[in-house]
Amino acid sequence: MTTGSGTAMTTMATTSTTDTGADVATDVATGAGAELMAAVRAGRHAEIPRLLEPLDPAARKALLGELKELRKEVRGWGWDRWRVQETVRRALWVAGAGCHSGAAAAAGWIGSRELTGWGESYGHLVLDVLEGRDTEWLGDLACRLAERPATAEEQYGLVHALVVRSGGPVPVSEGYVRGWTRTWTWAEGEPVDRLRADPHTPLLVPRVIELTETPEALAWPMGPAGEAPWPSALKALADEGILDRAALADACVSRLLRGGRPRDLRFPLALLQALGTTAKERRGRIADWLGMVADGPSPVAGYAQEVLGELALDGGLGTRELAEMSGAVLFRTEKKLVRAQLTLLGKVLRKDPGAAAELLPVITDAFGNEDTVIQERALALVGRHLADVEAGVRAELAGAVELLSPVHRTAAAELFGVSVPVAAAPYEEVLPPVPEPAPVAPAAETVAELVADLVALERHPYESLEEFERALDGVVRHAYHDRETLAAAVREAFAGSYRLESADHVTDGSHGVHTVLAALLGTVRPGKLDIARRRPGGTPSCAHQALTRTIDTRIWEAAWQVVSAAPVPFLLATPTLHTGAIEPMALVERLRVYRDAGVEPLPVDLAQALLRIRKADPSAAEAAGEAAALGTRAGGRLADWLTADEPLTPGLRLLSRSGTASGGGWWLADRLVMTVRERRVIREEFPEVFAWLGASLTDITRGCHQYHWSGLSPLWPGVLPDDRETLASWLLPSVAGGAEREERGAASVLTALAEADGPVGPATHLAVALGLGCRHAEDRLAAVDALLVLASRGELDPALLGTRLAELVADGTVKPNRLADAARTAAATGAYATVLAVLVELLPGLFGTERAVRGAGDVVAVAAECAERCGGRPGEIAGLARAADRPGSSQLVTQARRLRAALGSAADRVTSEVAETCQ
Template sequence: MTRSVQALACLRPSPPEPTGSGGLRGSTMENGTGKSMATGTAGEAATDENDGAVSHTADDAPAGAGGGTGGGRGRAGVEELLAAVREGRAEAVPGLLEPLDAAARKVALTRLKALRAEVRAGKWAPPPPLPNLVRGALYAAGAGCLPTAAAAASWLGARELPIREEDGALVLRALGDRDPEWAADLAGRLAGRRAVAENSYTLLHGLVARSGYTVAPTDGYVTAWTRHVTDDRLVERLREDPQTPVLVAHALAMAEPPEPPSRALGRRPRRYWPTALLTLVEEGVLDRARVLDVCVSRLLRGGPARSLRLPLEVVRLLEPEAEELRERIPDWVGIASDAPSLVAGYAQDVLAELASAGALPAGALAEMTAGVLFRTEKKLVRAQLALVGRVLAEEPGAAGELLPAVTEAFGSEDTGVQERALKLVGRHLPSVDAEVRRELAEAAGLLSPMHRQAAEELFGADLGLGTALPYEEILPPLPEAQRLAPPATTVEELVAQLVVKRLSEEPAAFERALDGLVRHAHRDRAAVVEAVREAFPRSHREQGAHSPTREAQGIHVVLAGLLGLLDPAPVDFRRDRDRGPGPGSCLHEALSGVLDARLREAAGLVGTDALPFLLATPTWSTGAIDPRVLVERLREYRDSGAEPAPADLAQALVRVLRADPSAGRAAEEAAALGTPAGRRLAAWLREETSVGATVRFLPRDEDGTSERWWPIDRIVVDLGEHRTVRAEFPPAFQWLGGAPEAASRRCRHRVEGRAQWAPVLPADRELLAACLLPTLAHCVEEDSRGAAEPLTALVEADGPVGRAVLLALAFGLGCVDADDRLRAVDGVLVLAARGELNARRLGTELAWLVAEGSVKPNRLADAARTAAATGAYRTVWTVLEAMLPEVLAPAQPVRGLGEVLAVAADCVERCGARGEVAGLETLASGRGSSQLVVQAGRLLGALRQGVDQPLPETVRIGI
């Protein structure tokens, strides 16, 4: 007998009832000692992992099936089987399979594959509730007709036949004639497919029980097993299952433990896995040492805190003894250094207990100290310094080994932590030799300037800080816009671009692919249609054909138009929507509506002489168009006799760089074309009035209610009136010419397509920023993410930097999500490097946003600290200097302002600024040792002791 078994699911004969050895019951994880089956044997039937297609000979008969053809009875049996499947009579399938011989099953398999292809392609859909019954019948019938375990596994794991738990018993009956080794082989293969294993425990368990073999644990199988055994009899069910030791070990070691064992203790304590496992350990069913090893190893591997909840709780309940803890000291050190805060805190407590008992070697404590002091959690850091202090008080001789690790805290962002570490080093400095003393003095260079005097008094001549170099502001290199690559030169290259996943999230690639599709369809529509039909499944081709919603938009709309699948009803619906935003609508809908209008227009014209190529395809990565290039495109249109499509031309005009040095010459060339489109471009390039917007905020108490509190409810964007836009542009663009009414543009729902917003207005940065403000304001209020994605393109766009841009950056600096804040930091630094940042105006906008609670100080402090750490200390200080007077003015300062003051003090100490900040001296003279008072005193001292430095030319202090 030759069968292959996946390496992940090697099989072993079931062991006799355990008696204290095997798995977690003894010192080994193995469950049984029988020999494994061979893997990867030659001669096995070739299978298609997607559809279960098999290639076999007549000798590949299913075990137990006869070898004859069956004659007329066989043919009749096949017809009866197919009829039962089509009618959804799943329960009849096993009985109808039983009399069929190998030849009849082979014939039936061919028919079943054809039926499955119909179901997959949507050519045949039975009325409800038959679909699930038909799929279940098809699922079982196909498995029963396939000769090899590999082919059956492919059939049972097919995506279009999603396995259901209730179908497991049916398949077991259909496979009732297979020998044990075949059943075990199939179980191993299915267990290796997580999506299948998680939903087919009945089938897998039945195959294992029937075969007498056990399946090596996999994530999917263990997940299904935990669901199956989790009920009010959890302890009893675990105790009765001979595979419990192996499966529990796997569950504890999984990167993402199954949901039932990870649940917190709730209303049903009998289903709580940690206490159940503790009971089994106490009974000897599970080996205590092995459970500890698995849990500690899992904690050491790290990961999200939720994934470590189960092993941590098991360890806590086991209450390891001192010897068990000592055996795993290296593991605990690694956990304390790298694990999530909650887990690291437990490891720190464990090691502190060992240290108190004198059982923690100084080398291990030093390694632990260096790791913990590198962390940012103040509680862990301070506890570690206290632990080292206690140990040194009892063992002064360990100072030479421990103090160098303490200096890791010299580079902490918290100056209070720096001070504690410096005092600890100072207390035990006499106990170290000259070499260690020099090492400590060298590390003191990491200390904040506020501790420099104390360090000099402590180390004296050994400090060797030397003469401080003049401060130099470090800003990022200027980003350079990249020219967009030319469109695909062949249909094959075009198709490769079109099939890229998430194409719409890369605007440059999207525009290039869209233009390539239009160009090639114009040259040879038949070739493109054929290539698209081969490359895209039918469901994808039809995605943009019937639905008018945003989820169905994108390049699929144009593909549907190319293939003649576009439904006219959604087109009419979209035309109504393309009239621009009305009262109560969002500005982001207007931005998205521009792209929708272009796509619908292209879908109607693609592959015809009316659309040889797109005028609006950007020439630069920012989405902008070079004026001379647009003139040349209009010349090609004139020479070919084609008239520009309205939405395509409008987008091209909005994208053209009117401030480019070549715009004047381009206007003359455009006028000389003698076409209406040429004259429109010439007039547009000469237009002095730009498309623009102003931003204002309604007062909080304007309507006499308390509802208008957050900026998102008070933002009003006034679009400047532009008669040319309103008179000559298509409806989807006319909102850019100024709406008759000024209304706030609220946006409180999920927003898609952000990546495509910036390329709509690449030549008017201020207007684009105004459109982004509502979604950015939303991101400082609630736990939403991704709204700051367009900020990168915004700062690289063309046009002036006014209040809207600065407000967009201010909101970005206060976003909930750290990645969004990082994008805003990048935006601030890029504008500073380009000499376009009005730092004081940015600080002024931040001041009122912080004062009213819209931007949280801790988030702003994190963003400012990140920006300063790049070397832009003077830039950050200029922003904060303008912000602080207003937020320090109230009698009760904003909560969390101490963190902002700490960043400000660090910037002043490093860049050498000096001066006065209104309200700072009063705050610094207050009583107490709070972060706010301490950092206010630190900033005040730095401003009065610093050396004045000129502001870099790249940053303007104010208007």
């Protein structure tokens, strides 16, 4: 028993010692875990690897729950704690990477953009906490991270290090490849040396070529030689045998055939040009070259044209294939490619006259080219080889005469022995139908429908005046009837929206409808809104500020009334028409509801409603009478406004470049000066925020001397939809500045301007003229639409527009080639006479210069085409005869001769018609 007892006691002592050791280990782990969590909460990410080291897998797994809870907590922090939030998330990122035991879960944590943010400055900390993991686990993690595009690119250094540690296969995902290219592009040393030393180069380079979106840096010219380093470096490696030259060439051709944006094809094209092609490769890929020349972007098509041209002259391209190639090229709009193809066809026909029967019909495709010089070259080429074809082919060719411009038809008819085609019917100008104002749908009837509208507006909050106004009015209406229900629905739909959490926008400018929603939810104090809506208007420093401040103040006023003791049932200034205008009788009815409910109008809302009232509406006179009969001050103001005939249009002056107030300002926006005349009604009846419309006698230099952007700019036309010329005056700085800085969207307001009501004068015509010369095609198209709308409404003054264009071309603001593109687009709709009437005012300035203005010939070509089409006879054009009599065959001289011939033909037709009438 003694022995047994001793054994039992020994066992108990051992067990006790073991338990004590376990407890100590647990206590140590608990203390280390607490210290780790404290470091994470403090954002001390650099300490995490040291604090994780003593923790075993079980302790680390136990910490995961706390880390996840902290992650949720941090996600809910406001924007006022963003700096702390960033450091804590970085610490969470490192700690969570070390605590996950599964590769899939670890990849999800490490790859979270919420935790990593941008860049890879802290990837080494993650590598430290993963020290000691087995290679298979690390390889699995690397593969999973490589399949996450953003992680693989932004955290390439981390993923690459994991690949190296694991010894596993190199990922070839798009994100990993993009990260690899970025790393080697910006690393120190020569690119060819870096790529030569990297053992992964042979594997990854073909993947780089296959990328759908190619990193632009691969084709950027760098260094004193001005060449892109990657193509030359890969060419050198191919010459050394490190890379397979044929495989690279095949990859480049395949990528070019897939097509895409020109920027994404720049690198494979540059690499293919650097590698060159062998005779075998050129002959073996004829179908590929034909595909590129037909559908590729201009640089790609040009390269394919060169390759096929070499084959054609060496006998490696059959006549049928050359005809297929020519049909594709001659259909393209690039003049350089078309001219080069005609030159190639001329060389082939000189070597092989027997190919004329198959090639000449294709050449006649160029008869319909918009460039009459190209038409002339094609006609001459056909004429030189006409004797080499049979009568049947000549008859086929003669059928294409009507494709030619009238200036060449007589010569072509004589060449083919046929009569000159005569127009079947007299010319008739085609203009678009006059746009009718479309009614605006009423505000949403239910809270659910309103919230759906607000959510849709979240993505593009200011792109549609109609949607913005309906949503703003809807919030006011539903807040008036059931504020709590609306607030609950908004809080649920916009949970976490920073616009509803921050009050900064009250002092810096409104966030549109979100400002009203923030007031509804109580995240903006009513006192701040009251201060904002009462802020003095004063004299704006520029037009942008005037328009934006007006919209902001109305939004602040609407937000304030939502939480005030006397809210309004709806807004008076909500448009009834898509232009932003309000029908007179609709506003009378709104004021009647206000009167019956004992509600006083909001000052800014009522003023904006008056500026939007459509005075040209047939019911305006009747509405004035009913407004006066309401017996309210607001009704009297509406009646006076409808019957007043005092225009708000300011005086507009355009200073010379040397006469600006700043002593020689260059920008057109800085040379626009508006004289605002004093008007009693603005001073006495309108809130101060509208003072810019004429509360005092002031000269306002309207240019903004720096880049000025406002998210509210799409709403600007809605401030003055019934006073177009005044609106145009205040929009001009934005249009002028955007056009001169070549910004996209510079002319986006012109459509709304053309569809607005009110007189049309110099400011509107100047705005359209600027739009016609914008850099971006969509802006020129907006200006063309505005021109055609004004013409269809009988409001366009072609002479005034042409004079404005002449001034802008003379001082370099508008480039002739861009103007020519816009004019050609407008004419192609059928408005040839309208476009000709505009251009004849511009042409004397182009003809009168000592040296031809670049692109002037394109403008004259459009004028000539318009004259040929419409038979217009605008009278004598100063300088035309002298330009047409100049020696040479430049585009300007050639088109001047064409224009003179077209006007002469028109005069002959008029004389013949008069003679027939007299008989």
